[in-house]
Amino acid sequence: MNNRRWIIPTVLSLVLVIALVWGYNQFNKKNDYETALTNHYQRLFYDTKKHVENVQVSLSKALVSDSKEQNILLLSQVMNEAYFAQDKLSQMPVTHADIAKTQKFLTQVADYSYSLIQDHLDGKELTNKQRETLFNLQGNTSNFNKELSALHDKILEGDFNASRTIAKERNKLQQANKEMLQTRLVSFEKQMGKSPELIYDGPFSDQRLNKKPVGLGNKKVTKDEAKRIAKQFVGDKKVDEITSFEEGKDISKVAIPSHTFNVLPKNTSKDMAIYMGVSKQGGNVVWMVNPRRVSKNNLSMKQAEQEALKFLKEKGFTNMEPNYSLKYDGVAVFNFAYKEGNVTVYPDLIKLKVALDNGEIIGFDSAAYLMNHKKRNIQKPNITPEKARESVKIDFDIDSTRLAMIPKGSKEILCYEFKGKYKGSDFIIYINALNGKEEDILQIIKSENGTLTF
Known part of the structure; x- marks a missing residue:
């Protein structure tokens, strides 16, 4: 009897100890995860800041340079650094709508630089x-740098917390707009709205960006219909909850x-929701970010490419072929172009991001495809390949x-595409x-991380 009286307290004490140990381990894992996530976003921020600083420096030099050869070099640097900044910025924990104008600005900086390079190659000087x-x-760009520098000071003070930023954004709390990333980057976003449109002949010029999409379809889609489309895109059985978030006052523009x-x-924590946009016309998924x-890197780039192709076919995108790829931070990025007969149609482009741990699609962007597909x-060519x-x-x-x-x-131009080598380099x-x-x-x-074109 005496032994029995000790059994229950002993068992309860053992259970309590196990629970405390388990809880402590979970607490440590949560802290480790949060630290890793915060470090990841801090690294993205520092990379973005570095690229934007390089853009500003090269633009300043181009303003005072009177040499076409030097300007071509400087504008090439501007173009590449702006593209890199845009890519890093797109991965920051800020809503897509909040940085749309900023991303557009960076794209236009790159493309305007490219158009000036073309003018120089044609023997033209810069006009006033x-x-x-x-x-x-x-x-x-200088204003953008000031915003990033102010944000840099806040990060050094230790006020940045990625999980809190995402969670508050998801719950649509008013306090979210006071978070550093939102406040600093969105304030720059407002300035971008006041910038005059660039006028130049480039594939990303305002005239081209503001053209009417031709690949959406005609049906107007309600929010409830769009919600069903978003749920089906992810997988009905995989979704626990789906809610709308703020679209922004400029959504119609x-x-x-x-x-x-x-x-x-x-079975996912609330701060790791997937963000999606479904077109109001046609009900097409325009973008998705997980x-x-x-x-871990469990998959090869070839395996990831097969997962991406499988995903595209499941979503109804046929005749798509991969063109360039890039690997970073456990993610494979692929560009797929539409193929009509024996012609690769580059304007109809879809971008996919594949997680290399399990092959899950964690990024999808069909905006270019929906803008241009028709x-x-x-x-038929007027000249032969030999000519x-x-x-x-x-x-x-x-x-x-x-x-x-x-x-x-x-315009869209039909070309012969010649791939090959010159003095050991691929062109x-x-x-x-x-x-x-x-x-x-x-x-x-080409590198161990993939293939890029410039």
């Missing part, structure tokens, strides 16, 4: 109007107005030739299939 535009771009949602998968952390009456080859440098070692539709200004040369003119040259940069 072009220098004035560069001065305005440099001023806006964006290229593809969308219903926006937070989608909470089952900000979850990827812990039934095309593609002309087009005469417009390519004679000692350029060609690996492959195919037809491709490329964007140039407000792609585009020759107009109608008149034999050289339209574009891209350099291919």
